[in-house]
Amino acid sequence: ELKVEQNPLFLSMQEGKNYTIYCNYSTTSDRLYWYRQDPGKSLESLFVLLSNGAVKQEGRLMASLDTKARLSTLHITAAVHDLSATYFCAVNSGGGADGLTFGKGTHLIIQP
């Protein structure tokens, strides 16, 4: 059974600081996704990582993937309040299975 673990599950940080969210998964996968969810809202796609060593950046967010370690990271640079949200990583189990298995999410609060 595919398991996806995120840590931390809760993070409170100050504006201007850097931090990293970690996502580990238990079995081989061919794609890893990062989503953002604001309270009471839907999920917004941030990144899709397709191969080992993939790195993608959008603004203050950068995601990377190490398929050998089954680890992805979401790095936040010089955090701003608008980045406060819950961040989910998700993995499909590959081999033609297209549904996603999600981590529990990281609830991020960025304080002014």
Place this chain on the structure above:
Amino acid sequence: DAGVIQSPRHEVTEMGQEVTLRCKPISGHDYLFWYRQTMMRGLELLIYFNNNVPIDDSGMPEDRFSAKMPNASFSTLKIQPSEPRDSAVYFCASRITGEQFFGPGTRLTVL
């Protein structure tokens, strides 16, 4: 494009009633997914379709749940009879390749 459309956005019903949730995927997308989100269990895949054919329904919690996709632009998720533990936000998502695009969700409350 309007994105994935779900209706209703909110549904309050009583235990034992039938509930039908609706989804219109993004035009041209050939995969459609149904997920459920609760505080206790997080986001769970219920079922997904490819070209209107159900591919994996192993996440459907029990026989009270059923899903159909009669054509490329419409899918339903039905719960009959509904129970209080079915209260959750139900998301529909669609894709061609790459990321799945999520609809706004239906917040279901079963009293």
